């Protein structure tokens with residue numbers, strides 16, 4: 072509801088005002104994308120202003136042009152014995168390896184927590200123990216157990232990804248409608264058939280949301296995981312550059328991570344639209 | 354011919370504090386496979402609970418539910434349920450929803466789609482086969498729900514206010530449709546409704562359920578549905594004096610019972 076006085080604009084936006092933006096009414100306001108692009112342009116402008124007038128030393132903040140050149144040379148000649156593509160490839164391999172592990176372990180665990188009292192009793196304490204722990208806290212232990220190779224990096228990232236996957240799967244299971252379950256039972260479905268044909272599809276939208284959250288957690292852990300005995304990877308690249316105070320490479324690395332994460336997000340949304348079209352409808 | 358029966362069935366939902374009053378008390382009801390039984394009663398009288406007992410979703414606290422003499426221990430394909438808000442699976446197309454019960458029984462994809470198409474034809478939705486659930490109107494969804502229930506080749510069709518969410522015009526068309534389905538498939542029907550008119554139009558037998566505790570207070574046998582199947586249009590039946598009179602009587606009866614409870 073809005074409070075409005077004759078001749079004066081309403082004090083609060085009405086529901087219709089908000090709807091109009093999405094439905095494209097006559098007085099179409101500026102699309103959100105343009106506003107966001109304007110913000111980015113302004114930030115770039117301020118950044119180049121700051122560095123070209125020497126407000127900030129290039130050691131702390133190299134100019135956008137310098138960062139662009141760093142990106143170019145990263146792509147062509149590389150940094151610390153690997154090209155940008157190789158760094159990105161190494162990091163992506165870890166992220167996807169860890170995601171595969173987290174899904175293979177986490178989805179069944181979430182199903183067990185959501186669908187069975189016994190499963191909840193057994194697994195809840197483990198998840199609740201793991202969930203609040205910062206990955207850096209158990210990284211040394213994982214290295215003692217698994218060595219400094221690829222396995223420990225993937226394990227740490229997977230551990231960080233597990234709680235969101237498990238919890239969102241369990242939430243998804245609980246969101247399954249009683250009528251949907253009862254319908255299947257009245258057509259003669261066994262417990263296993265109910266799980267496979269009703270519970271899992273009901274939980275799918277929530278599992279995908281959990282996967283997105285897990286990817287976010289994965290990126291934050293990646294940098295930490297690549298601190299130790301890595302020879303490739305975006306996190307490793309940024310840290311080596313920071314040690315030699317090659318700030319333009321540091322910033323370039325950050326931008327690459329942001330860009331890759333953004334592409335992931337876009338891909339996730341496309342996958343959602345394709346895999347669970349009903350969750351946005353209805 | 355199969356018989357589905359509730360024998361002296363009492364249902365008490367056991368909450369935290371245990372001693373709840375029964376929701377259904379000593380209900381005796383036996384449905385033959387050639388009957389169309391309609392349960393009517395006001396909100397909270399235990400209609401859904403009665404259907405849930407018959408479907409096997411809940412167990413009676415005392416008494417028995419039997420199918421052809423054998424105790425019912427849970428839900429089963431011979432008693433397919435049609436839900437008030439359709440309960441179609443949004444991740445499946447209309448056709449795959451109808452084919453779902455056949456999938457559970459391990460039919461090959463080709464076999465179940467052939468059978469599902471026949472059923473969609475029967476409910477007049479051949480054109481909507483590939484549509485998603487959210488692309489169907491309320492009436493279409495209910496017809497898909499009924500086709501899906503029929504796909505499990507049930508002996509009984511249990512319907513909890515299947516037309517409750519529809520507009521008046523669609524609803525009256527669907528009433529004729531339900532009679533056709535009942536006749537064409539040789540299933541016993543148990544239908545719940547709030548509408549006295551609907552009960553009179555569809556039922557071969559009307560059961561009046563009185564609340565607190567839910568119990569059967571009257572049984573009325575009617576033939577309007579069969580008249581319709583024999584060729585009389587529903588509109589003519591609705592405006593006939595006999596129909597009007599029974600409608601008034603039934604309304605009065607239900608009101609009198611409510612007074613009785615209030616007193």
Ligand SMILES: Nc1ncnc2c1ncn2[C@@H]1O[C@H](COP(=O)(O)OP(=O)(O)OP(=O)(O)O)[C@@H](O)[C@H]1O
Nearest residue numbers: 366367368376394395396397398399400401402403
């Ligand atoms: N799962 C449950 N747990 C506890 N009490 C319940 C449960 N389901 C129903 N009840 C109670 O049982 C009584 C009968 O409910 P029921 O749903 O069978 O009524 P109904 O006749 O179907 O009503 P309506 O016409 O509104 O659908 C109500 O008082 C209700 O509160």
Ligand SMILES: [Mg+2]
Nearest residue numbers: 400401402513
């Ligand atoms: Mg009900």
